Amino acid sequence: MTVLIGLWLIALVVPLTQAEKNVVCYYGSWSSYRHGNGQFVVDRIDPLLCTHLIYSFVGVNANGTVRVLDPWLDLEDNWGLATMKKFTSLKKINTNLKTLVAVGGWNVGSETFSDVAQNAVLRARFAQDAAEFCVRHEFDGLDVDWEYPAQRDGDPMVDRDNFVHLLSDLRQELSKRGLLLTAAVAAAETSASISYNIPEISKYLDFINLMTYDLHGPWEATTGHHAALHAGPNDVTVAQQQLNVESCVMFWLAAGAPAEKLNLGVAFYGRTFTLRSASENHIGALSSGPGQGGLYSQELGFLGYNEICEKLLTDRWYFKWDEDQQVPYAFSGNQWVGFDNAESLTLKCDLVNLHGLAGAMVWSIETDDFNGRCGDKFGLLGALRAGLKNGDTITSVSATTLTKEPTTVSAGTMTTTETSTAVSSTAASSEFNCSVTGFFRDPMDSAKFYYCDDLTRHDFHCPFGTYFDITILACDWASNVQC
Missing domain, CATH: 3.20.20.80 (Glycosidases)
Structure with missing residues (x-):
């Protein structure tokens, strides 16, 4: 797909x-x-x-x-x-x-x-x-x-x-x-x-x-x-x-x-539904009742975010973003979750x-x-x-965005294009040291990158399956990034 x-x-x-x-x-x-x-x-x-x-x-x-x-x-x-x-x-x-x-x-x-x-x-x-x-x-x-x-x-x-x-x-x-x-x-x-x-x-x-x-x-x-x-x-x-x-x-x-x-x-x-028709999977599609329970929570109509994100990574679930309501949802067959x-x-x-x-x-x-x-x-x-x-x-979504030509990705699943998230500067595995201000990719792990504020280092990690592209200062699919 x-x-x-x-x-x-x-x-x-x-x-x-x-x-x-x-x-x-x-x-x-x-x-x-x-x-x-x-x-x-x-x-x-x-x-x-x-x-x-x-x-x-x-x-x-x-x-x-x-x-x-x-x-x-x-x-x-x-x-x-x-x-x-x-x-x-x-x-x-x-x-x-x-x-x-x-x-x-x-x-x-x-x-x-x-x-x-x-x-x-x-x-x-x-x-x-x-x-x-x-x-x-x-x-x-x-x-x-x-x-x-x-x-x-x-x-x-x-x-x-x-x-x-x-x-x-x-x-x-x-x-x-x-x-x-x-x-x-x-x-x-x-x-x-x-x-x-x-x-x-x-x-x-x-x-x-x-x-x-x-x-x-x-x-x-x-x-x-x-x-x-x-x-x-x-x-x-x-x-x-x-x-x-x-x-x-x-x-x-x-x-x-x-x-x-x-x-x-x-x-x-998330709250889950069982779709009446797998081909009708939008917000407002007809439902026949609650969706299947999760592996851990085991409650009909309910999936923890941990269960949802694992499904997006490992199963054939399709991710969607609703522009009107500013929230994501996903579906797989007759299963739907917001x-x-x-x-x-x-x-x-x-x-x-x-x-x-x-x-x-x-x-x-x-x-x-x-x-x-x-x-x-x-x-x-x-x-x-x-x-x-x-x-x-903080890692914030800037008003400045970078628009790229649509990228075709061969994958069984897709996760949301989230911004990378900050982690503690003490959690980094490499010995990268800051010398000047700016963004830098970890020389040993392309998914990690740093922002240096003079000599102070702030650590970040790209979402799963993506690397930090130093040419555009953003996380992109690993296949698109030259490391």
Whole structure:
């Protein structure tokens, strides 16, 4: 098969001076049970890549106390794995890191939250027990993930107001102990307007994690990107035009949420569909239900980014970029997935920076390419940090682009034409030393290149299958580069 590529983007090194933005990383502890290259235990977390780490999940009991959902995994009692203790101990490596514990989640449901929130005695007990739980297990705060007030099994008549009361009680108890209070919230107007009094909940929260993903999915009859940046041509109704990241952010800002408290949620996974016809594979194509589960996650309708990028490398999957919605998708036979990559995350970071948001939130780090099988380890997290300008230098997509004649590449697969990503200068294997300012290719590895700022070296690595072409200062297919 042949693939045509018409545009390459130049990576420029840009020095930074601005304040660090939030990079809030959720960790799904159940990934400890995954097999092979999908297993992700706490020891795999790089505590230097996130400003906040959130342990997911604990639950809430009917009597208003915190419920540990997996005692053997979470705790050290009875020869348990002590995952929570290992998680909070990451602060010994990064003393600026904050660790929180999330209560709730989709599987916990809404009914118990609703019952506790409408009873003043139970609310007070929950606030106190949650605060004491954080202190006992050395968490720096609590993240409330009630999905969702006034929806599902809750009480639609009172949940919206009682959520405010619950947060107020939590704020009082947590503040006594110097702890943070955050919440993960539905992002789209159609859902958020039902569940939240946005000005009131904003008073009590240190920051708000917008779940700007799962806006479409295999529960619908046609394919749709679950985290599109903009509305697309298929979005013709008012409700459809709200189901994109930009619209969600603008709604929350207009509804009274302070920009400096909003973290834009990004998904390190894709939503998958089974196409009715393999020949109809565009956004908006007819779907017969969820796509096949992944090798590691084994969940219908879901693929982690690590699973997606491995499929793009090894199987006959075809990559597409949607210009209208500024996101990628891929398909193979009757399987279809919409997801984020480094390029689309960079564009979402532009939205964060444009509106002065607090930063970004990640769901979730265990589905990043943490093994580096498709490029640098934690490639998406690295792209996110770069886009938010958290670090000494970033690799950014310049407004200046280099247009080439379309290049024909013989390949069974194709990955996205991403910009190269920066890595630590201590990670380089060669002994290259800077003497003058400029870009230089590693003499021993054509996929590596450096930017020298006088005597300071910044290290980069091209995406898989490409080399750095010193004549055009860009990564190109290896067959096109003279080394």
